[in-house]
Amino acid sequence: MNLARLTLLGIPALLLVLVLDVETASPEDLPQGAPSDEIVRKVRLSVRVEGDGRDAYLELPLPVSDERQTIVEESLQPRGFRVEEVEKDGNRLAILTHPAFEGKKRITYEFTVRLRPATFEVPEIPVAADDPPRKDWLWLRPTRQLQSASPLIREKLIEYARPRLAEGETDALRICWDLVETGYRRKADGSRTVLKATRTGHASPKGMERLFATFLRTSGIPSRPVHGVDLGLSRKKRSLFWVEVKAGEEWIPMSVSKGLWGELPARHLKLAHGDRPLFVRDGLASLSFRWRVSDADDAKEVIEP
Amino acid sequence: MRRLRALPLSFLVWAWTLPAFGALDADLVLVHGHDPARLLPAYAAAAKAPRKGSDSTARLPPVIAWSEGEEKWTQAMIDRLAPRKTVWIAPPDVPHDLLRIPGKVQRITAPDEQIGEAIAEAAFSPSDSPSSVWVADERDPASAIVASALAATERAPLLIATGTLSETVHAAATFAERLGADEVVVVGKADQGRLASQLGTKVRVLSHKDGLRALRSKVRGTKRLVAVAPADARGPFSPPKLSLVSIPYVLAKGAALAYVGEGPGEGKTPEEVVRALEAEGEGPFDYVTLIGDWLAIPMGEMKDIDQVARGVENPREHKVPPFVDPSGAPADRAVGRLAALDAFDLSRWIARIVHGIEGSQAGADGVLVLANAHDKFILGETISRTTSAELANAGAKVRSFYRDEITKELIEKEIPKHALILWEGHPTDLTLGDDALPAPSRPLPPATVFLQGCYTLDRSDPFVLIERGANAVLGTYMAVYSSSGSAFARAYVNAQVHARATAGEALTSARNYLLAVVELKKRRGFTDWRKTLRAALSFDLWGDPEAPPPVPVRAPKKPPVTAKLQGNRLAVRIPRSALPLSEAGAYQASVRPGGALAGLYNFIEDEAGEVVGRRLSELFFVEVDLPESFGDAPVIQAPYPDETYAWIFSPRTRKLSLLIHEEALPRPGAGANLQFTVSASPPPVPSSDG
Numbered sequence A: 001m002n003l004a005r006l007t008l009l010g011i012p013a014l015l016l017v018l019v020l021d022v023e024t025a026s027p028e029d030l031p032q033g034a035p036s037d038e039i040v041r042k043v044r045l046s047v048r049v050e051g052d053g054r055d056a057y058l059e060l061p062l063p064v065s066d067e068r069q070t071i072v073e074e075s076l077q078p079r080g081f082r083v084e085e086v087e088k089d090g091n092r093l094a095i096l097t098h099p100a101f102e103g104k105k106r107i108t109y110e111f112t113v114r115l116r117p118a119t120f121e122v123p124e125i126p127v128a129a130d131d132p133p134r135k136d137w138l139w140l141r142p143t144r145q146l147q148s149a150s151p152l153i154r155e156k157l158i159e160y161a162r163p164r165l166a167e168g169e170t171d172a173l174r175i176c177w178d179l180v181e182t183g184y185r186r187k188a189d190g191s192r193t194v195l196k197a198t199r200t201g202h203a204s205p206k207g208m209e210r211l212f213a214t215f216l217r218t219s220g221i222p223s224r225p226v227h228g229v230d231l232g233l234s235r236k237k238r239s240l241f242w243v244e245v246k247a248g249e250e251w252i253p254m255s256v257s258k259g260l261w262g263e264l265p266a267r268h269l270k271l272a273h274g275d276r277p278l279f280v281r282d283g284l285a286s287l288s289f290r291w292r293v294s295d296a297d298d299a300k301e302v303i304e305p
Numbered sequence B: 001m002r003r004l005r006a007l008p009l010s011f012l013v014w015a016w017t018l019p020a021f022g023a024l025d026a027d028l029v030l031v032h033g034h035d036p037a038r039l040l041p042a043y044a045a046a047a048k049a050p051r052k053g054s055d056s057t058a059r060l061p062p063v064i065a066w067s068e069g070e071e072k073w074t075q076a077m078i079d080r081l082a083p084r085k086t087v088w089i090a091p092p093d094v095p096h097d098l099l100r101i102p103g104k105v106q107r108i109t110a111p112d113e114q115i116g117e118a119i120a121e122a123a124f125s126p127s128d129s130p131s132s133v134w135v136a137d138e139r140d141p142a143s144a145i146v147a148s149a150l151a152a153t154e155r156a157p158l159l160i161a162t163g164t165l166s167e168t169v170h171a172a173a174t175f176a177e178r179l180g181a182d183e184v185v186v187v188g189k190a191d192q193g194r195l196a197s198q199l200g201t202k203v204r205v206l207s208h209k210d211g212l213r214a215l216r217s218k219v220r221g222t223k224r225l226v227a228v229a230p231a232d233a234r235g236p237f238s239p240p241k242l243s244l245v246s247i248p249y250v251l252a253k254g255a256a257l258a259y260v261g262e263g264p265g266e267g268k269t270p271e272e273v274v275r276a277l278e279a280e281g282e283g284p285f286d287y288v289t290l291i292g293d294w295l296a297i298p299m300g301e302m303k304d305i306d307q308v309a310r311g312v313e314n315p316r317e318h319k320v321p322p323f324v325d326p327s328g329a330p331a332d333r334a335v336g337r338l339a340a341l342d343a344f345d346l347s348r349w350i351a352r353i354v355h356g357i358e359g360s361q362a363g364a365d366g367v368l369v370l371a372n373a374h375d376k377f378i379l380g381e382t383i384s385r386t387t388s389a390e391l392a393n394a395g396a397k398v399r400s401f402y403r404d405e406i407t408k409e410l411i412e413k414e415i416p417k418h419a420l421i422l423w424e425g426h427p428t429d430l431t432l433g434d435d436a437l438p439a440p441s442r443p444l445p446p447a448t449v450f451l452q453g454c455y456t457l458d459r460s461d462p463f464v465l466i467e468r469g470a471n472a473v474l475g476t477y478m479a480v481y482s483s484s485g486s487a488f489a490r491a492y493v494n495a496q497v498h499a500r501a502t503a504g505e506a507l508t509s510a511r512n513y514l515l516a517v518v519e520l521k522k523r524r525g526f527t528d529w530r531k532t533l534r535a536a537l538s539f540d541l542w543g544d545p546e547a548p549p550p551v552p553v554r555a556p557k558k559p560p561v562t563a564k565l566q567g568n569r570l571a572v573r574i575p576r577s578a579l580p581l582s583e584a585g586a587y588q589a590s591v592r593p594g595g596a597l598a599g600l601y602n603f604i605e606d607e608a609g610e611v612v613g614r615r616l617s618e619l620f621f622v623e624v625d626l627p628e629s630f631g632d633a634p635v636i637q638a639p640y641p642d643e644t645y646a647w648i649f650s651p652r653t654r655k656l657s658l659l660i661h662e663e664a665l666p667r668p669g670a671g672a673n674l675q676f677t678v679s680a681s682p683p684p685v686p687s688s689d690g
Helices: A003-008 A134-139 A151-166 A172-183 A194-200 A205-218 B036-046 B071-081 B112-123 B141-153 B165-179 B192-199 B208-217 B247-253 B270-279 B305-309 B343-354 B378-393 B408-417 B461-468 B482-499 B503-523 B529-538
Strands: A039-052 A056-062 A069-077 A082-088 A091-098 A102-115 A185-191 A223-230 A239-247 A250-255 A268-273 A280-282 A286-295 B028-032 B063-066 B085-090 B104-109 B132-137 B158-161 B183-187 B202-206 B224-228 B256-259 B287-291 B300-303 B317-320 B334-338 B367-371 B398-402 B420-424 B448-452 B472-476 B539-542 B562-566 B569-574 B582-584 B587-589 B601-605 B611-616 B619-625 B635-637 B645-650 B655-661 B672-679
Touching: A039 A056, A056 A069, A056 A102, A056 A268, A091 A268, A102 A268, A151 A172, A151 A194, A151 A205, A172 A205, A185 A194, A185 A205, A194 A205, A205 A223, A205 A239, A239 A268, B028 B036, B028 B071, B036 B063, B036 B085, B036 B112, B036 B141, B036 B158, B036 B247, B063 B071, B063 B343, B071 B343, B085 B112, B104 B112, B112 B158, B112 B165, B132 B141, B132 B165, B141 B158, B141 B183, B141 B208, B141 B247, B141 B256, B158 B165, B165 B183, B165 B192, B183 B192, B183 B208, B192 B202, B202 B208, B208 B256, B224 B247, B224 B270, B247 B287, B247 B343, B256 B270, B270 B287, B300 B305, B305 B529, B317 B529, B334 B343, B334 B503, B343 B461, B367 B378, B367 B408, B378 B398, B378 B420, B378 B482, B378 B582, B378 B587, B378 B611, B398 B408, B420 B482, B448 B461, B448 B482, B461 B472, B472 B503, B482 B503, B482 B529, B482 B619, B503 B529, B503 B539, B503 B619, B503 B645, B503 B655, B529 B539, B562 B619, B569 B619, B569 B655, B655 B672
Parallel strands: B028 B063, B028 B085, B085 B104, B132 B158, B132 B183, B183 B202, B224 B256, B224 B287, B287 B334, B334 B539, B367 B398, B367 B420, B420 B448, B448 B472, B587 B611
Antiparallel strands: A039 A102, A039 A286, A056 A091, A056 A280, A069 A102, A082 A091, A223 A239, A223 A268, A239 A250, B300 B317, B472 B539, B562 B569, B569 B672, B582 B587, B601 B611, B619 B655, B635 B672, B645 B655
16 A cells, blocks of 8 residues: 555545565674664654645655664655655655645655664675676666766776776775775865866765765766765754665665765664655745654554565 | 577567668667677668768668666657667667657567677678678677678678687678678687688688778778777776777768777877878878777876966866867867767767757757856957857857856756857856756757866766767867957857858867967067967867858858968958947957957047057958968068968968958958968068178
8 A cells, every 4th residue: 555545545634554665684684783772763854845836746755664774654744745655766755746736835754763773794896897787787877966987087086996906906895985085075065066076176975975976886886875864963964875885785885974884873764765866856946844853762663564 | 510590589579570681771770788799780780882972981870879877868869860660679678668769660689699690680681692791709899899890881790709709700600601691701819720621611810900901991092080999898997888889980981990099009199090090191181080088098188388387386287189289280180079978878979970960950040159157257258249249140040148147047948949059158067057057957959069168078068968969069178268268269150150161170270260369479479378379279179070060151241351362462351341349348349250359459548548448459360271382381471560460370281370460450440451472481581781
């Protein structure tokens, strides 16, 4: 059952308990993490939208349960928008639409999540010399913000990697990490785009993550940026950005800007992955949003099928 | 002899079957991916005999490589081409519904190890009587590329080995026997004697160098050279594989092919290759196209000449466009580069170039001028306004916007409507939304985009514009002052409007214009000539050097500046009627059609002697061809002060470029017939004793 059907059925107050279609991990895949580190939080996302008469379209990322985070219960108040829940490239999205939308609405998405920290064994990944398999192409191809085919990017990486490869180093993951960490000056208001950062030499934390993902793709390693929320930070600093790297069949979280090498604290909630804006929207005059996080010690867990 | 392996029917899905005509019968070929085993046999199979009178060595329909992630731009191309018959070549697991293809579709689907045979089966039958079957190894792109081009020129099948070479040669021999072909030709490393004895058929082995020579022998006397770098086809760090998709361009142009860069290019630069080939009697090459980015085909580098002269401690390093002499020797070849982010973008671009897909076919016409968006370059804007007027005088539809008229919304709305877009100012990303200005995310028409600003080719714009459908991008690799930059753009437009110059020829003319300005500045005692020289060296063309002007123009309404050489007398006619006065801030410019401007100006004073503005000095730039009799260092003399004219001369093209300052006129703004004398060497200095 999805959000759209429930909405159309007109369930009062739209307090939905969803059966989640999640990527579950097998026990041996489970990352390390002591249960005592587990946290449970109630999270509320308020999205304020304003329309000017055009047909409005909004994609809202809905967190997916996985081996590290479990969505316990959730509800969406779409305020007159039509809702459809879709799965796209591993993301769970609520597609909200409204014909000829005018005026202001506050869409609210509320959920309870159980999170635990994770630490992954990060293997060495050699630079790929051949074309990657097609199944990984989605996470290897250049995208708008991950311009992995740009000669500027390739030049930067090749110049940095050549001497290290000549010295016998084979780990592309480490090379890309070191390049971003040492080859760019970290600057809070530095560039968020990889080409500008490469031209200017300084990058914002988000720019550093994008650079890391970009260099990995150039090296033939599937990677994707992740939009997340830091549930432990103050309201204005909650938005987070890190990278997932595919090693074998496993996606490993990493963050150069935060120095997280295969680990993720419990308070980091993943919302969506891929080179996409947090909210994809069209036909809206404006959009603003805010997070509210509170403890939810007594949350019930949904029994997954 | 081994029998040709029967192709499993499960791998061949025929939406409908066509008779073979010696080539894939289609007006569009879509190839999934850029694997040599799929792409290179497709070129050979799609080739038909060139049209009578054409310079081409083969005629191919658009062959477009695509993959997941390229659907949007590929679909735009399909929609534009509106094919009636399409051949789809892909592995079996590629969904058919990723692209909407109108008309009939013939699907050739097979795994890579069988796709070459499947393509050949679909394209060739014994009635075609190909003389040979060609073979190369996918691990040897230098051989595979030239093998594909040679097979296409001979309308013969090509098989690319993905396993062992000998296995593919065996398959080729069986196929040759069935088609009645005389021989199997292997390009690459193989033992000819052993293969011949094993197969019992005639086998010829060529090295890739032999192959290049054989291809060049088919186009002897051509003035076109295409340089590619097969080293970009394999290896780590996502090489773009642009060399693999160069073949339709090489064949359509009837060009000589040469390898440059690392590996098969033996570290040679395009300049070295051209010199070597011309020394062997090939060419001469007036049009040179480099297919590859600057990593595959490296550019020269130089320290910033202005900063060096000023003693700056760490002068910037700049890339120098190919065939550009850092010391300022005249430009003498039309050169363009075809560089793209990947082979998919390039295959679409080459299809646009080769098949003459122009802006007007996409509903785009006229010129869009966006100048001085940041309100910092008033002098450049003044010149830019005269460029708009020049184009309008020649009948082009021009829409010009300046300073705060240029908004995000305006750019998004206007760019897709025009066939020539002239951006003059800060190098703001037009495409990525990196800074303030926006990114048209929809496909663009096949326009020429002139990005007149600093380092505009070092940015993402050219790649993104090409991906989205542009046909040519002009820009810079160095910092450029607005006056020199706008003067260059104006000179480029003048060459296209008044001489119908191709993109490469117009670039050469504009470069020589600024080099002549350098000479004039030296004669006038200006010390800032290095900034002008830097601008002259900065500009480069990403596009076909033979591309015609992107917008139609007619004979100018007001007559332009002209020049005529008779004997040793060079007459330059300056018409009386000027273009509308251009004004921006304190600057103004009045210029005759075909006239030129630079950063030279006079102060305008009011009756009290107060400076109230600046008037740009009008210049006149003409080019004439000189006969051999004038030698390689002709001298110009005139009854005007020396500081009112300067010239440069290219011995290779025999082109004299003469620049005249308005002070040579009887008075500013006057019409005139200026007379110059050309001589082969400096006339003897009269001795004091008579």
